Amino acid sequence: MPHKPNNILQRNHVNISGKGNKTIMLAHGFGCSQHLWRFIRPYLEEHYQVVLFDYVGSGNSDFSAYQVERYKHLEGYALDVIEICDAMNIKDAIFVGHSISSTIGWIVTQQRPELFSHVVAICPSPCFLNLDNEYQGGFEQQYLEDLIALMDKDYIGWGNYLAPIVMGIDLAPIGPSIDKSDVLVHELLSSFCSTDVTYSKPFAAATFLSDYRSLLPRITHPSLVLQSSNDTLVSVGVGEYIQKNLQNAQLKIIEGNGHCLHVTHPLHVLDQMMTFLQAHPTDEQGLELNH
Structure with missing residues (x-):
């Protein structure tokens, strides 16, 4: 029965x-929620209808709708x-995905290409695994399996380890001297640890x-890939691989x-x-205009 x-x-x-x-649709990454889009949302609201959401099992979604399979x-x-x-x-929406949501967006473009006109991928990776000489996603499989297993054994410890890596800022103790960067790490840590490990x-x-690398050559939507110059999770080389494929x-x-x-x-x-969207305008049907 349809919803x-x-x-x-x-x-x-x-x-x-x-x-x-x-319409511009903003899709959050793993362990996050729509709240983390608040720094760019106000500007986008001046130009677009902005759609924010939480995946089921994240943020303020309805956790009772979670389906294991x-x-x-x-x-x-x-x-x-x-x-x-x-x-x-x-x-014909503009889809903006952070991290794994970029891959999720690529999946959608394959299944329903008419839904999006453009795809913006922020720190994307089609695969985090080191596979062969051609592709190094950054991590050995055993390391990632051990990290995921840690979620059952020490969820808070897992969050304390991963949050500073993701944000690129050391985890400082909360106190009078805490600055904005420290607050962001603690916010991400809170986001990680507020969700039940079940989800x-x-x-x-x-x-x-x-491993979703096979999706890349089939995607024809105008795409912008934004990579951090210093990202422990996703190297610039992964961004170059994505752009090439x-x-x-x-x-x-982006230097950061x-x-x-x-x-x-x-x-x-x-x-x-x-800059990207102005260089790739679309007509009312979402088709890219040639200049």
């Missing part, structure tokens, strides 16, 4: 704002995106142990640390996004 549109919007805690004719694989999260678009009658562990496994992509390196450029360097992300 009713309002049920889907409640299920994924969908929030809609902005005043533009064109569905969310073992990234295709289950892609189905969340598809169902939100269908519930809102969204087509976060399968998402982690789907994120870190999957996508048919219609630009790669821009960490895996959350939209949080730590929001103005740089906005500048690159707007």
Whole structure:
């Protein structure tokens, strides 16, 4: 039985704002929620209808809607995106994905290419594994399996280890001298650890142990890949691999640390996004115009 549109919007805690004719959809990464888009959302609202949401099992989504088999694989999260678009009658949207949401967006473009006109990928990786001489995703499989297993044994310790790596900032103790950067790491740590391991562990496994490189050559949407110059999770080399294998992509390196450029360097992300979108205008049907 199909879901009713309002049920889907409640299920994924969908929030809609902005005043533009064109829709931009912001998709959060693993362990995060729509809240982390707050640094770029106000500007985008001046130009677009902005759609924010939380994947089932994340943020303020309806956890009772969680289905074990569905969310073992990234295709289950892609189905969340598809169902939100269908519930809102969204087509030709600009999809902005952070980290693993970039891969989720690529899955959607294969299944329902009419939903998006452009794809912006922030610190993406189609595979985090070191596989062969051609592709080094950054991590050995045993290391990632051990990291995921740690979620069951010491969830807080897992979060304390991963959050500083993701944000690219050391975890400082909370106190009078704490600054904005420290606050961001603690916020991410809180986001990681506020979600029950029942939901976060399968998402982690789907994120870190999957290989979606085969999707890249089949994607024709105009794409912008934004990579951090110093990201422990995803190297510049991975960004170069993505740009090489996508048919219609630009790669821009933003000087900075960490895996959350939209949080730590929001103005740089906005500048690159707007430059890209202005250079790739679309007509009302979402087809790229040639100049």
